[in-house]
Amino acid sequence: MTIDAVDIGEGCRLVSCDAPPRTRSKLETFGLVPGERIRVVQSTRAGLIIEVKQSRLAISRDLAHCLVVS
Numbered sequence: 001m002t003i004d005a006v007d008i009g010e011g012c013r014l015v016s017c018d019a020p021p022r023t024r025s026k027l028e029t030f031g032l033v034p035g036e037r038i039r040v041v042q043s044t045r046a047g048l049i050i051e052v053k054q055s056r057l058a059i060s061r062d063l064a065h066c067l068v069v070s
Contacts, residue, residue, distance in 0.1 A: 003038065004048060004064035011039045012069040019066040030057055038069065 006012050014036050017024045031053040032038070042049040047060040059067075 001069060002065050003040065003050065003067040003069050004043075004061060006040045006069060008040050008043055011037055014038055015068045015070050017067055019063060023063070023066075030055065032057075032067070038067075 039051040
């Protein structure tokens with residue numbers, strides 16, 4: 001499933017990122033690598049706010065569809 005299907009407040013692990021290589025590389029600098037724990041903090045019309053390694057990131061709905069989690 002993708003991260004946009006995760007309930008607010010729930011944690012999960014990143015399995016893979018199906019984003020283009022340039023985007024994937026940028027996400028890796030923020031700590032979004034396979035195996036990393038992610039928590040969904042908030043959902044908005046524009047996207048999600050997620051927590052990774054004690055940092056919060058805002059991601060678009062399109063990008064959320066690229067993040068496969070378990």
